Amino acid sequence: MIAVGALLHVKQLSRSPFEIAIALFVPVVQATLAVYLFRAGGEPDRLLEAAVGAGLMGVWSTVLFGSGGAIQSQRWQGTLEMIMLAPRSPALVLLPVTLATGITGTYAMLATLAWGRLLYGIPLDFAHPVAFPVAVAGCIAGLGMFGLLLASSFVLLRHANALANMLEYPIWLVSGMLVPVTALPGWTGPVAAVLPTTWGARAVHEAAAGGPVWPALGGCLAISLACLAVGWVLMTYVERRARVAATLALA
Amino acid sequence: MGEHAIEAVGLHRSYRSRTGWLRPQRREVHAVAGVDLAVRHGELFGLLGPNGAGKTTTIKLLNTLLIPTGGEARICGFDVVRQTREVRRRIGYVFGGDRGLYDRLSARDNLRYFAELYGVPGREQKRRIAELFALVRLTGREDDRVESYSRGMRQRLHIARGLLHRPRVLFLDEPSIGVDPVAARELRQTVAELAATGTTVLLTTHYMAEADELCGRIAVIAGGRLQALGTPAELRHHADGRRVLEVQAYGVTDGQLAAIRARPGVREVSLAVHGAAQLLGVQSDAGVDVQADVLRELSGVRLGRVTARQPTLEDAYVAIVNRAAEPTPLVGGVPA
Numbered sequence: 001m002i003a004v005g006a007l008l009h010v011k012q013l014s015r016s017p018f019e020i021a022i023a024l025f026v027p028v029v030q031a032t033l034a035v036y037l038f039r040a041g042g043e044p045d046r047l048l049e050a051a052v053g054a055g056l057m058g059v060w061s062t063v064l065f066g067s068g069g070a071i072q073s074q075r076w077q078g079t080l081e082m083i084m085l086a087p088r089s090p091a092l093v094l095l096p097v098t099l100a101t102g103i104t105g106t107y108a109m110l111a112t113l114a115w116g117r118l119l120y121g122i123p124l125d126f127a128h129p130v131a132f133p134v135a136v137a138g139c140i141a142g143l144g145m146f147g148l149l150l151a152s153s154f155v156l157l158r159h160a161n162a163l164a165n166m167l168e169y170p171i172w173l174v175s176g177m178l179v180p181v182t183a184l185p186g187w188t189g190p191v192a193a194v195l196p197t198t199w200g201a202r203a204v205h206e207a208a209a210g211g212p213v214w215p216a217l218g219g220c221l222a223i224s225l226a227c228l229a230v231g232w233v234l235m236t237y238v239e240r241r242a243r244v245a246a247t248l249a250l251a
Numbered sequence: 252m253g254e255h256a257i258e259a260v261g262l263h264r265s266y267r268s269r270t271g272w273l274r275p276q277r278r279e280v281h282a283v284a285g286v287d288l289a290v291r292h293g294e295l296f297g298l299l300g301p302n303g304a305g306k307t308t309t310i311k312l313l314n315t316l317l318i319p320t321g322g323e324a325r326i327c328g329f330d331v332v333r334q335t336r337e338v339r340r341r342i343g344y345v346f347g348g349d350r351g352l353y354d355r356l357s358a359r360d361n362l363r364y365f366a367e368l369y370g371v372p373g374r375e376q377k378r379r380i381a382e383l384f385a386l387v388r389l390t391g392r393e394d395d396r397v398e399s400y401s402r403g404m405r406q407r408l409h410i411a412r413g414l415l416h417r418p419r420v421l422f423l424d425e426p427s428i429g430v431d432p433v434a435a436r437e438l439r440q441t442v443a444e445l446a447a448t449g450t451t452v453l454l455t456t457h458y459m460a461e462a463d464e465l466c467g468r469i470a471v472i473a474g475g476r477l478q479a480l481g482t483p484a485e486l487r488h489h490a491d492g493r494r495v496l497e498v499q500a501y502g503v504t505d506g507q508l509a510a511i512r513a514r515p516g517v518r519e520v521s522l523a524v525h526g527a528a529q530l531l532g533v534q535s536d537a538g539v540d541v542q543a544d545v546l547r548e549l550s551g552v553r554l555g556r557v558t559a560r561q562p563t564l565e566d567a568y569v570a571i572v573n574r575a576a577e578p579t580p581l582v583g584g585v586p587a
Contacts, residue, residue: 001367008356008364015355078350081316082412086368087339093368243318246266 001088005096006103013066013104026061027111028119030054034178035120048125051116052208053178056201058108059140060172064164066101067147071154090239091232094151095144102144109136127210135207138217139200142224146196148231152238177201196223256327256420256451257290257313263321264308282308284475285322290453290468292419295446297466298455301572305475306455307346310422313453314344326420340370343413343421347428351409354398358389358408361397362415369416383411387441403434410441414450421445423454427461439465459565471568473575489570490534490562493518496542498531499555507548514544519566519573528555534566 013019034050074080074097083093116122126132153163173179174188175197181189192198199220206213264283270276283305290296300306311317313324315335323330329337353361359380366376384390387407397405406426413421423442427435435458442465446452456462462469463483470480479486503522511531512520516539521532531549535541542559 004367005364008353008360011360012353012355076350077352077354078346078348079353082344082351082365083368085314085316085339085344086365087336087370088368240318243316246317 001092002096002099006099009097009100010103013100019104027054027058027108028115030057030108031112031115031119035116035122037178046209047116047120047122049205049209050178051113051122052109052204053201054116055109055112056139056177056197056204057172058112059102059105059143060175060177060197061168062105062108063098063101063140063143063147064150064168064171066104067098067150067154067164069101069164071097071151084239084242089232089236091148091235094235095148095228098147098151099141099144101147102140105140105143106136126208128207128213131213132204132207135200135203135213135217138221139204142196142200142220145224145228145231149227149234152231152234171195171197174198175201176205194223196220196227199223254291255289255325256292256294257288257296257324257453259286259288259309259313259322259324261322262286262288262309262312262319262324264305264312264317265320281475283312283319286472286475286477288470288477290451292451293446293449294468295442295452295454295466297462297469298453298472299457299459299462299469299568300455300472301457304473304572306472307424308475309472310344310424310453310455314342314422315339316344340416341419343416343418345409345413345421345423345426347406347425347430349402349405352397352405352412355396357394357396358384358400359393361408362412365412366415371415379415380411383414386414386444387411388437401434403430403437406430406434406438407441410438414445418450420451420453423452425455425457427456427458435461459563459568463564471571473572476575478575479571483564486571487562487564487567490567492537493534493562493566493570494537495560495562495566496533496535496545497556497558497560498533498545498549499557500529500531500549501527501553501555503529503531503549503552507552510548511545514541514548515539516541519570521569532566532569534562534570 031051031054034054035047038046038050071080084090086093113124117124174192175195176192181192181198199216203213203216203220206216262283263285265279265281268278286309298306298309308317312319313326313331315331315338318332326338327341331338362380363376366380371379384393387410389404389407397408400408427438430438439461442452454466468482469486471478479489508520508522511517511533516535517533518536519534523530533541533545
């Protein structure tokens with residue numbers, strides 16, 4: 001059920017002309033931003049890291065807006081009520097949706113690296129060429145699970161997009177996707193440590209630039225599974241609240 | 252309980268809203284205010300009412316999408332609040348309009364996805380989906396994207412989706428809204444075929460002819476309460492002792508309507524707009540001829556056809572709904 005659901009949601013998401021245009025345009029902007037930041041910082045030898053960081057930002061944006069946007073668009077198209085009416089656990093119904101947004105996020109990573117190579121000549125010399133795709137896949141699976149926790153709030157709130165806008169920049173900044181966590185103020189450390197995005201980003205960076213990939217990836221997946229468990233319980237509560245508050249439909 | 256597929260006792264649903272920050276004002280709206288309902292297994296039951304009467308809210312309370320603020324309801328003996336999953340296994344829900352499907356997926360992919368969600372076993376899915384495409388006459392268009400479908404085709408696909416898991420109770424919420432007459436007739440045919448196979452159907456509609464043709468019993472809801480309940484023939488008695496005068500007119504004013512309403516013997520007045528023309532309906536006591544009075548009130552207005560006829564189910568419905576707007580509503584039964 002999860003596999004078929006995720007596959008069909010990927011199909012539904014990837015056939016939107018608007019989404020395709022965004023997916024083509026945003027990685028160019030992000031790759032450019034990353035390259036100029038690192039060049040200005042006098043670290044031209046770390047351009048691959050910059051491109052990978054920018055790709056991670058794209059993955060995060062896709063998962064965040066995907067989870068929120070998918071719930072919101074399902075509400076708009078009247079399918080949210082239909083899927084929540086299924087005789088299944090509400091978390092099981094929504095997990096394929098959030099996993100699908102993670103899978104479509106892969107495109108952001110690939111496109112950012114491709115644009116970085118084409119436009120700025122960044123060499124794609126990964127320190128761990130085998131571990132890199134595994135780390136990216138693990139990071140995406142983890143973010144998909146984290147997405148379920150986010151989706152629970154989106155089910156309850158009719159104005160889910162506002163919440164998504166609020167979370168985008170702080171999370172990628174604190175997670176060290178582009179700027180190392182060590183460069184941030186000390187108080188952000190504990191926040192970063194509990195976010196699966198931090199560990200996922202670290203695993204992908206280690207695979208690209210060299211370093212121990214698996215502990216970071218393990219951390220990402222462990223925290224993501226915890227998010228999945230919390231999201232699972234929360235979703236049951238939230239579904240009931242949504243039926244009390246009548247927020248599954250638009251009106 | 253055993254003989255009823257749907258049972259509701261004192262069903263109530265209210266919404267609270269708050270406006271303003273400095274001086275917040277709270278408002279409570281009673282969308283459904285104490286509905287009692289019992290629908291037998293295999294019955295095709297109609298729920299009629301004007302916009303905002305509480306039809307959709309009643310259906311959403313019965314199909315578990317909303318939690319009642321009062322009363323209780325059971326589907327096939329299962330409580331809609333406490334035994335949600337048991338209820339959901341036994342029901343299908345279809346609503347009218349363009350929404351509720353994945354437009355960028357094919358019709359087959361839509362049904363495949365919902366078959367997974369509703370737990371149709373993998374080995375049975377292909378056969379069941381093919382059966383349903385045949386039932387709703389969409390064979391040959393299965394692999395087209397839903398965005399290329401007409402409204403009538405979407406509506407038939409909705410019905411197929413609602414039937415995937417062979418529900419014992421099907422909720423049809425205004426399924427024929429916005430579809431053309433030919434597609435509406437096909438829909439009615441599909442619904443009648445379903446009822447003939449023993450599926451319990453609760454149908455809400457605005458169209459009197461549809462309810463008259465399909466439903467064994469009809470409940471009229473207005474103001475969140477059931478105002479009348481009975482077979483179409485029984486409901487027609489609500490207009491007994493009346494006659495109806497219909498006048499095609501162009502430019503009837505509110506003042507003229509009020510004057511007609513005030514004439515002795517006039518019971519109900521309605522005005523419908525059909526293109527450039529208006530159709531004025533005046534229900535009066537059978538023993539009183541109001542035609543001359545009505546035409547006098549309409550002096551100066553361009554008139555078309557004028558006809559007098561016996562009341563129909565629609566006239567009875569108008570009488571019931573208008574009576575509901577009066578201070579003391581009539582609940583249940585037909586007048587003695």
